[in-house]
Amino acid sequence: MQAAPRTIFGDSHSFCLGTNRFRRERRGPVSEQTDRAVRVPFHEGAMTGVIKQVKVLYIIGWGRSGSTLLDNLLGGIDGFFSGGEIRNLWKEGLIERRVCGCGRPINECPVWSAVLDRVGTSSARNLDPREIIDLERSGARTRHTWSILRRTQSNDVTGQAAAYREVMREVYLATFAVTGATVLVDSSKVPAQAALLSSMSDLEPHYLHLVRDPRASAYSWQRQKARKDLDESEVMPRFGLIKNGLSWLEFNLGAEAIRRSAGVRSFTLLRYEDFMAEPRAAINHIARAIGESPGDLPISNDRTAHLTGNHTVSGNPSRFTTGTVEIRSDDEWRTKQATVDRLVTTSLVFPMLRRYGYQVRVN
Numbered sequence: 001m002q003a004a005p006r007t008i009f010g011d012s013h014s015f016c017l018g019t020n021r022f023r024r025e026r027r028g029p030v031s032e033q034t035d036r037a038v039r040v041p042f043h044e045g046a047m048t049g050v051i052k053q054v055k056v057l058y059i060i061g062w063g064r065s066g067s068t069l070l071d072n073l074l075g076g077i078d079g080f081f082s083g084g085e086i087r088n089l090w091k092e093g094l095i096e097r098r099v100c101g102c103g104r105p106i107n108e109c110p111v112w113s114a115v116l117d118r119v120g121t122s123s124a125r126n127l128d129p130r131e132i133i134d135l136e137r138s139g140a141r142t143r144h145t146w147s148i149l150r151r152t153q154s155n156d157v158t159g160q161a162a163a164y165r166e167v168m169r170e171v172y173l174a175t176f177a178v179t180g181a182t183v184l185v186d187s188s189k190v191p192a193q194a195a196l197l198s199s200m201s202d203l204e205p206h207y208l209h210l211v212r213d214p215r216a217s218a219y220s221w222q223r224q225k226a227r228k229d230l231d232e233s234e235v236m237p238r239f240g241l242i243k244n245g246l247s248w249l250e251f252n253l254g255a256e257a258i259r260r261s262a263g264v265r266s267f268t269l270l271r272y273e274d275f276m277a278e279p280r281a282a283i284n285h286i287a288r289a290i291g292e293s294p295g296d297l298p299i300s301n302d303r304t305a306h307l308t309g310n311h312t313v314s315g316n317p318s319r320f321t322t323g324t325v326e327i328r329s330d331d332e333w334r335t336k337q338a339t340v341d342r343l344v345t346t347s348l349v350f351p352m353l354r355r356y357g358y359q360v361r362v363n
Contacts, residue, residue, distance in 0.1 A: 087168075279303060
């Protein structure tokens with residue numbers, strides 16, 4: 001008898017049929033399952049000579065909105081490479097030695113070790129990971145989004161932002177060279193870094209704005225969840241209501257600023273709730289929105305996903321889930337969230353709730 005598929009909640013995940021529309025382990029032996037990810041043809045491929053212009057699909061949005069599941073599903077399309085939260089390569093990967101989605105430390109992963117070997121002949125290679133982190137903090141935080149967009153339009157990105165942009169450009173190009181992929185998915189979600197992508201030469205930027213009801217994300221951020229990427233006893237950080245509400249506003253306003261900026265080729269709005277309702281249609285739409293013609297999708301029967309091993313740098317612990325799983329929306333917050341928590345969150349984000357089709361009062 002065939003085993004019933006496991007259930008994966010889109011807790012840590014939306015969709016509109018139409019671009020530019022609203023509403024629309026701990027360390028240890030690597031398992032055979034995750035090791036197979038290294039043997040996927042396009043992971044082993046290597047591009048030679050001059051690298052052609054290639055596509056980066058950058059997911060923007062506040063956390064606990066479904067980016068990890070979405071990233072992994074997109075990585076199941078032939079020619080797509082799921083990179084996870086690539087911005088965390090330096091701190092979580094190299095300094096803290098957390099593991100890749102394949103189960104190995106980043107510097108021992110066959111993909112990321114090869115990427116790091118190729119990165120930079122000037123800017124990145126001569127910088128300590130801590131210096132790269134300092135560049136990010138000084139020039140590519142969410143609050144820098146609007147200044148980066150203004151300077152990009154006048155071709156005047158300088159200082160720490162320009163230096164960090166060059167480092168990440170080299171990482172992206174090296175990843176394409178090592179994997180042979182045609183589309184790289186980066187679920188880092190930070191608007192400022194998405195803004196820098198638009199001025200990186202040799203890369204074709206595409207943006208996916210991922211939104212979830214802020215009351216749901218507030219509830220999710222307060223739950224205890226094991227990280228699974230270093231020590232099994234370690235849990236993911238938890239944020240309070242004020243942090244969640246203000247960050248939800250800031251990240252989504254930053255994403256909208258990118259949508260309005262000149263030169264954006266492709267920008268798709270995706271709601272968690274719509275994604276969970278029709279995951280197969282959503283994945284198909286995203287691929288076609290960036291000019292790709294997906295073949296076999298990693299989702300069958302509309303809701304059953306087939307997750308293989310991956311090489312995600314960082315993300316929600318669900319990135320370690322492989323095999324056949326059922327995709328189902330996590331709506332526990334609707335019945336278990338404290339009334340005061342819901343009222344506080346609603347009051348903080350009230351101006352933008354209806355913009356994304358969310359009701360002020362939740363039944």
